[in-house]
Structures are given as C-alpha cells and as structure tokens.
Amino acid sequence: THREAMAWTNLGLALVEVRRFEEAIQAHTRARDFYQQAGDTHSEAMAWTNLGAALQEVRRFEEAIQAHTRARDLYQQAGDTHREAMAWNNLGLALVEVRRFEEAIQALTRAREAFHQVDDTHREASAWTNLGLALGGVGRFEEAVEAFSRDLAYCRQVGDGHGEAQTLGNVAAALVEVGRVGEAVQGLVRAVELFEAAGDDHWAAQAREFLDELRQSPGTGQEG
Template sequence: MAQAGQPAEAIDALTHAREAFNQTGDIHGEAQAWNNLGAAQVELGQRAGAVGAVLRAVDLFEAAGDEHNAALGRESLVRIRQDPDTDDLV
C-alpha cells in the first residue's frame, strides 16, 4: 500500500497485522509488519517512528533467527537516519 502511494492506509493495515501476528506468536510475521510499518512511516516523513519500527523489526528478525532480514533492517536504519527529506528526528 505504501508503494502505491497510500502510506497512511498502509500504517493502519500494518498496525492491525502486527497486532494479529503478535497475538498468534508469529515472530517473523510481526517482524515483517514492523519493517513495512517503518517503510510507510518514511513515506510520511515520520523518521523517528520509522527508526523505532525498524529497530523492533531487527530485534524480532534476530529472535526468529533470520539474520538476513535483520541485516537488511540495519541497512535500512542507516538510510533512514541519513535521509535529508524527513525532518522529525533531530
């Protein structure tokens, strides 16, 4: 959804998905939802929220034993923190 230009709607859907994955104990699914939530927040210029979401995703990917996606998340964090187009993180 964020890729289709609807990041606000994506945030709502991903928040519900994240909660559902958490309730069912699907750590990997929850991690993916957090990661995608961060991407949608970047689209809205919410860098602080995006950093928090991706950090949570990295923690969950690591807990699930998915080092590949954890590494991709850490790479995303570097890009988010360097992005001059978002301004809500000082």
C-alpha cells in the same frame, strides 16, 4: 480420468518444490484439463490456483491473473467462500506485480472481508498486509500504515515474532513516506531485535541497513 488428474496435480506440486516451474505449469495444465473432462468443478478450480501460482514463479503475471480469476469464478459457483477468498488474495498479489494497484486493492479488500467472514484470522491478517502494499502503490500511505497495523496486531497476539518483524519493515517504509521517520526508526530497531531472535540473519541485515539509512538522513536526529 479423475485419478489421472490427481496424479498430474501431485506431479505439478512436486515439480514446484524443486523449482522446475515450466514442467509444473505443463502438469497443472494437464490436471486442469482432466478435471474439466471429469466435470469436477471444485478440483478444476484448485488446478487453476496451482497453475496460477506456478505462472507467477516464472513471472508470467498476466496469465496468472487469468488463472486466479478463473479459480475465483469457479469457487464462487461452488459456494466455497474460503477458497474464493484465497483466490481473491492470489489475484490481488498478481495484480500488484503488474502495478494494477486499484484492481489489486479491490481484490484484496474482497479477500480480507471473505477471510473475516469465515473466521480465518491468520489469512485475514496476511490479506491486510497485501492490501497495505497495494495501497502504498497508489500513494495512500496513511491507509497502508493502518492496514499493516492490523497484521501487526495479529502477529503480536499469536506471538509470531518473525511475522511481526516483517510487518514492522512494511510499516516503517510507509511511515517514511508520510514523514514519520522517528516512528519508522523505532519500529526498525524492534524488527532487528526480532529477526535476530528468530535467527534470520539475512532479514536482520536488511532491516539494519534500512535503519542505518534513516539514521543518517537529515532531520532524524538519529545520527550515530
């Protein structure tokens, strides 16, 4: 039973890779059931995580929230702080999708703290950005800028130019909301440079479009 559960998990992961999400949901559900039957709580938690991710891909967010909540609870039981942090992060992102921002802020704050506790600086930085998105959802834009800035510092520290460019876009959007348009423009200029350096023409074009909008808006002093 345990090895059959592992096979269902591998099948589900492969189906996700080729975007056959409904079949992946069925496979991960079977894996979860078999791990339950085998009494393997930790693997069951991973199956819930995989199921939640597949459900999010088909925008079944309420079911995904339930799956990530179950994964979080099982990881808590198992004493796996690192994977519990991942579950909090996944839960927070799913909550953002259904605009339950206050709950998302709580979940992502827990994720950030747990990642810090286990010294996973990469995921901690990612959790800061996710937290920034949730804070923006309730109009707490100054706090969102601070959250994004934490991820920005990490990206610069490790030399992740593409990640820095993405975060600069988030920072710019929050800065505009608090009237700091000049700073937003400066950040987007840098974002365009970094996306171009990374060869990401799609996101370079997106950042350039946002930059042009800001330069043409009244009061920026950036026309032309």
